Amino acid sequence: MSSATQSLPIEISSLCKAYGSVKALDDVSLNIAAGEFLTLLGPSGSGKTTLLMALAGFSRPDSGSIRFGDQEVIATPPHKRGLGMVFQSYALFPFMTVAENVAYPLKIRGVSKSDQKTHAERALDTVQLGGYGDRRITQLSGGQRQRVALARAMVFEPQIILMDEPLSALDKQLREHMQIELKALHQKLDATVVYVTHDQREALTMSDRIAVVNHGRIEQVETPERLYRQPSSFFVADFVGESVSLPVKVANDTAQLGERALKSDSPIAQGSGGHRLVIRPELLEVTSGAVPETANDLSGHVHDIIYQGDSVLVIVQHDSAGQINVRVPANRAGQTGLPSKGERIGLALHPEDTIIVPEHAS
Amino acid sequence: MEQVGQRKIDGLWLTVVGIAVLFFLILPTLIVIPMSFSGASFLEFPPTSFSFRWYTAYLTSPEWMSATRTSLIAAILTTLIATPLGSLCAYGLHCSAPRIRNAAQILVIMPIVVPVILIAVGVFSLYAKLGLNYTLAGVVIAHTALALPFVIVTVMSGLQNYDFDQELAARSLGASRAYALWTVTVPQVKFSIQTGAFLAFITSLDEVVISMLVSGGDNATITRRMFNSLRDQLDPTIAAISTCLIVVSVVALVGVQLIGRSKNVDK
Numbered sequence: 001m002s003s004a005t006q007s008l009p010i011e012i013s014s015l016c017k018a019y020g021s022v023k024a025l026d027d028v029s030l031n032i033a034a035g036e037f038l039t040l041l042g043p044s045g046s047g048k049t050t051l052l053m054a055l056a057g058f059s060r061p062d063s064g065s066i067r068f069g070d071q072e073v074i075a076t077p078p079h080k081r082g083l084g085m086v087f088q089s090y091a092l093f094p095f096m097t098v099a100e101n102v103a104y105p106l107k108i109r110g111v112s113k114s115d116q117k118t119h120a121e122r123a124l125d126t127v128q129l130g131g132y133g134d135r136r137i138t139q140l141s142g143g144q145r146q147r148v149a150l151a152r153a154m155v156f157e158p159q160i161i162l163m164d165e166p167l168s169a170l171d172k173q174l175r176e177h178m179q180i181e182l183k184a185l186h187q188k189l190d191a192t193v194v195y196v197t198h199d200q201r202e203a204l205t206m207s208d209r210i211a212v213v214n215h216g217r218i219e220q221v222e223t224p225e226r227l228y229r230q231p232s233s234f235f236v237a238d239f240v241g242e243s244v245s246l247p248v249k250v251a252n253d254t255a256q257l258g259e260r261a262l263k264s265d266s267p268i269a270q271g272s273g274g275h276r277l278v279i280r281p282e283l284l285e286v287t288s289g290a291v292p293e294t295a296n297d298l299s300g301h302v303h304d305i306i307y308q309g310d311s312v313l314v315i316v317q318h319d320s321a322g323q324i325n326v327r328v329p330a331n332r333a334g335q336t337g338l339p340s341k342g343e344r345i346g347l348a349l350h351p352e353d354t355i356i357v358p359e360h361a362s
Numbered sequence: 363m364e365q366v367g368q369r370k371i372d373g374l375w376l377t378v379v380g381i382a383v384l385f386f387l388i389l390p391t392l393i394v395i396p397m398s399f400s401g402a403s404f405l406e407f408p409p410t411s412f413s414f415r416w417y418t419a420y421l422t423s424p425e426w427m428s429a430t431r432t433s434l435i436a437a438i439l440t441t442l443i444a445t446p447l448g449s450l451c452a453y454g455l456h457c458s459a460p461r462i463r464n465a466a467q468i469l470v471i472m473p474i475v476v477p478v479i480l481i482a483v484g485v486f487s488l489y490a491k492l493g494l495n496y497t498l499a500g501v502v503i504a505h506t507a508l509a510l511p512f513v514i515v516t517v518m519s520g521l522q523n524y525d526f527d528q529e530l531a532a533r534s535l536g537a538s539r540a541y542a543l544w545t546v547t548v549p550q551v552k553f554s555i556q557t558g559a560f561l562a563f564i565t566s567l568d569e570v571v572i573s574m575l576v577s578g579g580d581n582a583t584i585t586r587r588m589f590n591s592l593r594d595q596l597d598p599t600i601a602a603i604s605t606c607l608i609v610v611s612v613v614a615l616v617g618v619q620l621i622g623r624s625k626n627v628d629k
Contacts (some may be wrong), residue, residue, distance in 0.1 A: 058534075161389060
């Protein structure tokens with residue numbers, strides 16, 4: 001695509017929207033950089049779709065401000081916001097051909113018939129559907145329909161593209177393939193992308209940054225890696241990635257698991273409702289001998305070993321704190337010296353992997 | 363074997379009941395057709411002689427022609443008003459919150475549920491104040507009110523099978539709401555709108571009760587005139603007119619079906 005357009009930053013401040021007594025958006029503020037791929041991640045009913053609909057202009061917030069670049073758009077109707085939007089249901093027009101679908105936004109903009117044709121063809125090429133223009137929508141597979149929807153949303157070179165769970169109707173393999181393709185496509189387009197999903201893995205795979213949404217509030221906005229390794233609340237830690245958590249006591253900036261003080265590299269975040277130690281199963285190290293002094297000792301007895309193909313999940317009964325899951329690669333290196341059921345297992349949790357989070361972010 | 367036999371008997375029952383229902387539903391309608399070709403000067407069945415004289419009588423009578431014209435104009439105007447109005451109403455209800463939609467739906471169905479004679483009396487009294495009795499406008503307004511629920515119900519059911527995200531998509535792509543409605547939504551509920559239009563046309567054309575009270579003089583509808591004629595003299599002209607009305611209805615119905623089928627083939 002030509003680079004005549006430039007992506008726009010989005011500035012959301014103090015956005016509120018209530019349905020009766022339910023706060024769908026509770027004082028949401030968020031800055032999205034120009035050209036960024038930002039994902040709104042959250043469980044269903046968290047408010048992420050409401051936020052996207054507010055950006056699109058289909059849902060009118062009760063208060064707050066949305067700016068695209070330096071333009072306030074809160075009162076701008078959807079068709080004047082210049083957005084490309086991709087829906088979960090694809091929302092293709094079944095009575096039009098593929099090319100007519102893709103050319104629809106161009107037709108509205110008064111682009112000449114011949115330009116419509118070339119632009120639509122180029123957009124279809126971009127999503128690897130060159131030559132599909134004359135097909136009917138009903139002749140396409142789910143993945144192809146999704147590509148047409150993408151082509152239609154970007155053919156007029158919008159500065160912002162919104163996507164509402166665009167891959168959730170596809171099967172797992174195709175979905176993973178499309179995630180990587182979408183990410184590559186984003187790098188080609190000069191557009192800010194706001195992507196909504198409830199699939200944390202999808203969010204981690206595709207995003208520049210992820211905003212975790214819960215109960216109409218944004219819990220944390222971070223890059224995928226930092227979100228995963230330094231969650232700000234138990235909700236984020238629990239929702240993103242696999243984990244087991246144990247309650248800990250915090251006093252004088254030190255967390256205590258049972259009687260033992262935990263060593264952690266990162267400062268303990270403030271919050272309410274007590275603290276929890278979050279253990280990612282793949283971050284625990286199985287030690288053959290004693291756990292080194294520098295690490296936290298989480299040793300226990302092997303309760304069960306579950307084979308899961310690419311890895312083995314070992315369920316460990318910790319001496320005092322309860323059950324812990326450990327993930328070990330299913331290759332020979334991982335399996336060498338792995339104790340069998342009932343035997344003692346040495347587990348080291350290194351300070352840089354020790355995640356201690358408040359139950360609720362402050 | 364026993365089960366197969368049982369199924370055969372069930373099938374037989376179904377056939378018998380089905381034929382009986384068709385017999386009582388359709389035969390009284392069809393019986394007027396042979397009667398209309400009778401040569402006798404009174405209604406007789408089966409007819410003993412054949413002639414076109416009652417068709418000639420109908421087509422050459424200025425009163426009958428005037429009434430036919432009134433009815434056709436009223437039916438066409440009713441269709442032209444009730445179809446867009448009812449379709450927009452259905453669209454509005456479809457977009458409303460469920461609570462409002464359910465309440466409004468009851469209100470909208472009212473004209474079908476309330477006995478027509480009550481509506482007729484109400485309309486007559488209201489028109490007396492407004493000076494609309496015995497006017498074409500009066501007939502059209504009353505018929506539009508009667509026809510609206512049919513349009514609304516058929517279009518709403520059409521919208522239910524339509525993925526509304528498509529209209530949102532169109533709007534996000536730059537179409538104003540009206541343009542999105544016209545270019546994306548309407549083409550996909552076209553068949554429902556056509557069916558609604560057909561029902562509106564027939565509702566007006568067949569309407570007797572309100573027309574009895576509200577229409578009259580030069581603006582008497584054909585149903586009103588037929589009713590009066592039945593009361594005063596039993597004339598086979600009625601049978602000829604009925605036959606013509608049946609033909610109009612069937613042609614309209616077949617037309618709607620054909621349009622619908624060509625649309626499905628297109629898909």
